[in-house]
Amino acid sequence: MSFYFAQLLTGLANASSLFLIACGLSIIFGVTRIVNFAHGSLFMLGAYIAYSVVTRLDAGVFGFWFGMLAAALAVGLVGLAMEFLILRRLYRAPELFQLVATFGLVLVIQDVALAIWGAADLLGPRAPGLARAVRIFGEPIPQYDLALIGIGPLVLAGIWLLFHRTRWGILVRAATQDRDMVGALGVNQNWLFSAAFFLGAALAGLGGALQIPREAVSLQMDLNVIAEAFVVVVIGGMGSVAGAFVAAVLISVLNAFAVLVFPQISIVLPFVVMAVVLVLRPHGLFGKPGSGHGAPGEPEAPLRHMSGRGRMALAALVLAMLASPAVAGDFTLILLVDLLVAMLFAASLHFLMGVGGMVSFGHAAFFGIGAYGAALAVKTLGLGMGGAMLAGPLAGALGALVFGWFCVRLSGVYLAMLTLAAAQIVWGITFQWQDVTGGDDGILGVWPAPWASSDTAYFYLAAAICLGGIWALRRVVHSPFGYLLRGGRDSPVRAEAIGLDLRRHQWAGFTLAGTLAGLAGTVFAFSKGSVFPDVLGIAQSVDGLIMVLLGGIHALAGPLLGAGVFVLIEDWVSRLDFWRFIFGAIILAVVLLAPDGLAGGLERLRRLLRRTTGGGAAR
Amino acid sequence: MLEVTDLHARYGGAHILGGVKLTVAGGEVVALLGRNGAGKTTTIKSIMGLVRQISGSVRYEGRELLGRPPHVICRAGIGYVPEERRIFADLTVAENLEVGRRPTREGAPHWSVAHLYELFPNLAERRRNQGKQLSGGEQQMLTIARTLMGNPRLVLLDEPSEGIAPVIVEQMARVIAELKREGLSVLLSEQNLHFARLVSDRAYIIETGQVRYEGDFADLDARPEVSEQFLAV
Known part of the structure; x- marks a missing residue:
């Protein structure tokens, strides 16, 4: 007693x-x-x-x-x-x-x-006078x-x-x-x-x-x-x-x-x-639904299809990337694979947040589940790379299906916190369950199949998967399902009033985002040859959030831009002393200079340039 | 006292106000009439600095207020009573009044808590109750009392008669008369023509974001086609 x-x-x-x-x-x-x-x-x-x-x-x-x-x-x-x-x-x-x-x-x-x-x-x-025990x-x-x-x-x-x-x-x-x-x-x-x-x-x-x-x-x-x-x-x-x-x-x-x-x-x-x-209790023990007057409500402009010039620029960028193995060294290729993985991960988080209006502080959960799913498929089930590459996203989908059921019942910060909880639970289990996941030691030896094992071959495989995933997401955004999610984001009440089962659609959207995050995790696992609990950690979730928010949440190109800038800057600064300080300072500078994200900042810059070069040149 | 000219307001892509022009003189009660969605509430919110995308001019006692934050506009002497009442639900009646308290102002009547409890006896009884425990009518009285705690010279009243019982509407009319007697100016938005006629000196009629009519009520009554065109539903 x-x-x-x-x-x-x-x-x-x-x-x-x-x-x-x-x-x-x-x-x-x-x-x-x-x-x-x-x-x-x-x-x-x-x-x-x-x-x-x-x-x-x-x-x-x-x-x-x-x-x-x-x-x-x-x-x-x-x-x-x-x-x-x-x-x-x-x-x-x-x-x-x-x-x-x-x-x-x-x-x-x-x-x-x-x-x-x-x-x-x-x-x-010790505290003086209180250093002993009674x-x-x-x-x-x-x-x-x-x-x-x-x-x-x-x-x-x-x-x-x-x-x-x-x-x-x-x-x-x-x-x-x-x-x-x-x-x-x-x-x-x-x-x-x-x-x-x-x-x-x-x-x-x-x-x-x-x-x-x-x-x-x-x-x-x-x-x-x-x-x-x-x-x-x-x-x-x-x-x-x-x-x-x-x-x-x-x-x-x-x-x-x-x-x-x-x-x-x-x-x-x-x-x-x-x-x-x-x-x-969706608002905590003593919480109340936030008043509608809390946040400044600026209605979001509808997404537009990309202009012809934009498509061409994008195609040129993709082609340049695909041509890079001809000139680039192995390190660059590895960096490019990281970039592709980050882009798909960020795009899936953006789909959840920017399109679905469901903010997630724990998106790494599905990235990590995908990575561990693939690794376990190889190590425990003895599947080859092909099977593992199906198992990864499938695991991500399953995880998102389960957690999504809980999460779509909430909204706003509470939803975000529940996703954080989900990620921490998965992380905790992975960390503790030595026998299956290897705990802190992770799972080693997750290598691609022989035909894809060269850096160049794996780069093309990763490019095909990640760009394919991003393309699929864009299609979904512009599909009726995407309209529905955006409608639900802007006004849940009105969406339900016209007879939509918003929760089910959000659940489906959540699962799709989890699947693609799992796919990104799978590509990541095979590119590194190993997985550790870090892939499920808060830091990984935060990286995704920075990419999406820094890139600009109101534009489809935002997460891609954010991921690109993030990976390149991180690659550059992480070799320096006090890189965290530099990186943090860069983030703060960007935030202060472009409070609408990189995509918004670039858009404003473009308009400014147009104005200074004279309206005649523009149109 | 208040001079609004060429006031434009937008929400995102939607153009809500297209050049509203109106004035309120000292000691005057002016009604802003119009149908649902005509732009009455947006006009009042724009004057109060609560709409972000606005242009034009809002001059108050010779001072340009457009683009200033709401607290500066309040401190200049304009009190705001919102449409949805927006009582602080978890605060008591007395605490709600405390939030509105501002120092005395030269040229404006000073409202003490005691004075307001005299004017609104219901609130005095319920001073220790939380805002959310009040009835709709009591909440409406509390928003007005809370705004008066700021000792304004001009009060913006957004749809004071909306959604409250007829007996409270009568009380509301008495309160507005009392404000006028104290020398305050009032700009009120209203859909209820009968109520507006009871309390105001003049009226503006607003439709699709523009002022379509201005005049006194005798003139308005002499031209039934005007209220038919802009107010009938």
């Missing part, structure tokens, strides 16, 4: 730090509607800054707690700078575009932390855990007072419901947004700082915590602070007991809980 009580206390202590980071995320989303992927980075910065302050000051009780608060304040200022310098410029950009900026910030902050604090893990000091029912409980258990509810109470007893808090709650109306009542939203960012970032910083007596400070803290923080926010209901608290306790306590029964479960448990909650 006492052992279980101790386990409960550990769970509650974990809940406190999870709550701190999640409630900051929730506040920021509630007010600004920005899904802040860089929130984990703020958490990590809090830990590093607290480490530096506490180890420099002599570590008395005062020094320790001063360090905690100083770290929170410093990270709050970093968040303020992020909002003020970058995100503020993007509020009028299409929804989700700010997401790309936060990805860029994740990369930049990674390398800034690396430059300042180095790559080695840093072991922080016995409760005979079990040793760290005093610091007890302190944490107290801090969580204390912060919750503080935020409650702030939100209900101050004018600023009332404005924040009002803006969470209808920020345009708050603006029309004379409130300058910019200040409200800045303040929300400061508060949210400071809470993340405090959460990170409070971790230093418990775990080593490392450069992996940011992405390790972000997925779980999202889960907590979503379970609680986006924008609900009390919900975040309940969800943090639920997840942490469940986890503390579940590991006793099934030690491997901790990787996937939060995501399973989230999936269950979202299926039962």
